[in-house]
Amino acid sequence: MHHRPAVEIKDLYYAYPDGTIALRGIDLTIEEGESVGIVGPNAAGKSTLLLHLNGILVGRGEVKIFGLPVEKKNLREIRHRVGLVFQDPDDQLFSPTVFDDVAFGPINMGLTPEEILAEVSRALEEVGLEGVEGRSAHHLSYGQKKRVSIATVLSMRPDLLVLDEPSSNLDPRTRREFSELLQGMKITKIMVTHDLPFVFENCDRVVILSQGRLVADGDAFSILSDEDLLFQHGLELPYGFYPARNERTGDLRDLYREN
Amino acid sequence: MKHAFLDEHSHLDSPIHRLDPRAKLVGFVVLIAVCVTTPPDLYAAFALYLGLEIAILVMSRLPLKHVLRRMLIVLPFILMVAIFLPFFSKGGGSYNLGPVTVSGHGLMVLWNVAIKSTISVLAVILLSSTTPFPELLRGMEKMRIPHMLTTLLSFMYRYIFVLIDEMQRMRRARDSRGWKGKWIWQAKVIGHMIASLFIRSYERGERVYAAMLARGYGGEVQTLYLHQFGVMEMGFLALMILTPLAARIII
Numbered sequence A: 001m002h003h004r005p006a007v008e009i010k011d012l013y014y015a016y017p018d019g020t021i022a023l024r025g026i027d028l029t030i031e032e033g034e035s036v037g038i039v040g041p042n043a044a045g046k047s048t049l050l051l052h053l054n055g056i057l058v059g060r061g062e063v064k065i066f067g068l069p070v071e072k073k074n075l076r077e078i079r080h081r082v083g084l085v086f087q088d089p090d091d092q093l094f095s096p097t098v099f100d101d102v103a104f105g106p107i108n109m110g111l112t113p114e115e116i117l118a119e120v121s122r123a124l125e126e127v128g129l130e131g132v133e134g135r136s137a138h139h140l141s142y143g144q145k146k147r148v149s150i151a152t153v154l155s156m157r158p159d160l161l162v163l164d165e166p167s168s169n170l171d172p173r174t175r176r177e178f179s180e181l182l183q184g185m186k187i188t189k190i191m192v193t194h195d196l197p198f199v200f201e202n203c204d205r206v207v208i209l210s211q212g213r214l215v216a217d218g219d220a221f222s223i224l225s226d227e228d229l230l231f232q233h234g235l236e237l238p239y240g241f242y243p244a245r246n247e248r249t250g251d252l253r254d255l256y257r258e259n
Numbered sequence B: 001m002k003h004a005f006l007d008e009h010s011h012l013d014s015p016i017h018r019l020d021p022r023a024k025l026v027g028f029v030v031l032i033a034v035c036v037t038t039p040p041d042l043y044a045a046f047a048l049y050l051g052l053e054i055a056i057l058v059m060s061r062l063p064l065k066h067v068l069r070r071m072l073i074v075l076p077f078i079l080m081v082a083i084f085l086p087f088f089s090k091g092g093g094s095y096n097l098g099p100v101t102v103s104g105h106g107l108m109v110l111w112n113v114a115i116k117s118t119i120s121v122l123a124v125i126l127l128s129s130t131t132p133f134p135e136l137l138r139g140m141e142k143m144r145i146p147h148m149l150t151t152l153l154s155f156m157y158r159y160i161f162v163l164i165d166e167m168q169r170m171r172r173a174r175d176s177r178g179w180k181g182k183w184i185w186q187a188k189v190i191g192h193m194i195a196s197l198f199i200r201s202y203e204r205g206e207r208v209y210a211a212m213l214a215r216g217y218g219g220e221v222q223t224l225y226l227h228q229f230g231v232m233e234m235g236f237l238a239l240m241i242l243t244p245l246a247a248r249i250i251i
Helices: A046-052 A072-081 A098-108 A113-126 A142-154 A172-183 A196-202 A220-224 A227-232 B021-036 B043-060 B064-082 B104-130 B133-142 B147-176 B184-214 B231-250
Strands: A007-015 A021-030 A035-039 A060-065 A082-085 A160-164 A188-193 A205-210 A213-219 B094-097 B100-103
Touching: A007 A046, A021 A046, A021 A213, A035 A046, A035 A196, A046 A160, A046 A188, A072 A082, A082 A142, A082 B184, A098 A113, A098 A142, A113 A142, A142 A172, A172 A196, A188 A196, A196 A220, A205 A220, A213 A220, A220 A227, B021 B043, B021 B104, B021 B133, B021 B231, B043 B104, B043 B231, B064 B104, B100 B104, B104 B133, B133 B147, B147 B184
Parallel strands: A035 A188, A035 A205, A082 A160, A160 A188
Antiparallel strands: A007 A021, A007 A060, A205 A213, B094 B100
16 A cells, blocks of 8 residues: 555745744654654744644645645545644533534534434543533533543544643643543544653654754654753753653653652 | 533423423413513413413422522512502502502503513523523524524533633732722723733634634534424423413403
8 A cells, every 4th residue: 555644744834924934844744653742842833833734724835644635625534534632622612512512523524413423422432421411511620621622523533633732731630641541542643732741651752843943853762851952942851850761661651760 | 610500400301301492492482472462451361371381390390499599680670670660650540558659550560560571581491491501502503593693602602601710810810919990090901801801702712713623614513403393392382372372362
């Protein structure tokens, strides 16, 4: 079969209508099955880059998703295959009930009522939240809203999950549970954040975006253990956190160095 | 922050709760329309409307306290206006009550306003307490009420408390820095808060739109309608439409 990466970006430029240049020539290829963290300080262009992955923003350059160029005639299929979850659940969940929100994508895909019902309950089950269908998003806890946000794209059976600041505003336990939920999902994942421990936990590969350019790309351990590189680009490891290789399992684990 | 539900108790289970929202919407609207056009001296008709509502109230198993509390919120405003009518109105004979005189015509107007607003408010409370607001919206959509309108209402239902929270946070931030809204020139601060709330809402609107596009939005919000218009609905409508109409014609 012809080789088709999940994401293929070539020489992408984007300037906002007010003239602010957000992306200055991005080249990035992401293979199917990878989980990639895009890190960078505020205003590095992270969220702008995400919005190019399903054609909400269209810049100069080339973006292909599973081989399909992001252009008007492909948008329908691309938006079906790319599940984009926004940072603020109050933006992601705009319908009067949880059910309507999770069903929104499948309805737009033109599924039959039986299929829609099945997808909604499967998606909610996958995020561990059965039985909240009739509730209004306003009456859910923040962690539940985050989970429902994921369910709203899982119901469309995406091949690529794209998350904007997935760990923001979560308390430690909710954050850990949310991280476990993400790790359990075996699809291609891209997340942008400046939460480096979260990236270390969830991603095999890390790219650094700084002032609209990709300045580093490598496996999570080598990028996140290079403190000079991080510092140069406005990123710093939180106090007390140092990535270390877990020799016993060969896994990358975040261990806390003693003292 | 915690807010009151707009449609509290609407998730209970009862024969009334289970009805198709369309039937309830039409039924209660017809009841209100018939009620407000009834001449005020048809006392038996009003007794019948009220009896009908009480029957529905019993069938819906709504807590009586909830219904009374809701009525207490709305009714005083209406009665406040009407209560003075008997004293200032002329004609229709008059009664002496110690130092003041009360006109018979004015009393009739007071009765008219009081009974009609009671029945109408009770109808609205029964409708909103037995039908979740989103389902009511879907019923309206199904009845060909323009999508633009129902979509607008659905966003209002979703975001009104988000906005109230946002305003609350701004107010706390303001008061924490020692603001006292005493002087007229400090009204400027309120102006800034309103402007800032507007900008925040505008930006949220853009983000929400992006989130809708990301899930394949193509210009029309579609929802899944799961209610069936069956025998129960027909029965309910017959009760709600035929009984008051019959009362009007016969009495």
